[in-house]
Amino acid sequence: AQRVTQPEKLLSVFKGAPVELKCNYSYSGSPELFWYVQYSRQRLQLLLRHISRESIKGFTADLNKGETSFHLKKPFAQEEDSAMYYCALNTNAGKSTFGDGTTLTVKP
């Protein structure tokens, strides 16, 4: 069975500091991984997908199949980055498995 683990429920950094949100997965097939962001009382929205290898809002994420990780990184955090972040794994059955989420707080 597939599983997504986000080990940090809460993460707090100061503005301008680097930030890394961890995501580890277990899946026997070829993973399709995503990061979603949820700003306060808003809907979840896609932030990144591993297949596109792009940078959105300064965030990047690299799939490391050897370590089964898909950590989200940003070199200089901004206050507007404060939000809940979810890592998700898609299977070939059309389902997604989400991690429990990490609440990021960026302090001024």
Next chain:
Amino acid sequence: DAGITQSPRHKVTETGTPVTLRCHQTENHRYMYWYRQDPGHGLRLIHYSYGVKDTDKGEVSDGYSVSRSKTEDFLLTLESATSSQTSVYFCATGGDSNQPQHFGDGTRLSIL
């Protein structure tokens, strides 16, 4: 936004009453999902649908049923609401496995 509308957006009801939440999409996505979001538990899948009249259970399906009679509508029903079902419910749509899901604005349900 993938044209996803959830209704109602807020509801307060009493234990033992039936509740139906509606999700409507305009993008003709094949897959539709219902999740609940609770502090400390993240996002948990209740039920999902992979086509009209084709549904399956998620990890927290007890006490919930769903129906999908049209591509655009996916209904979630709590037959007899309990206080443990107080939560924020999100509907989502998706396509193939390499595509992300698109979420609705959520429904805040309080069961007293």
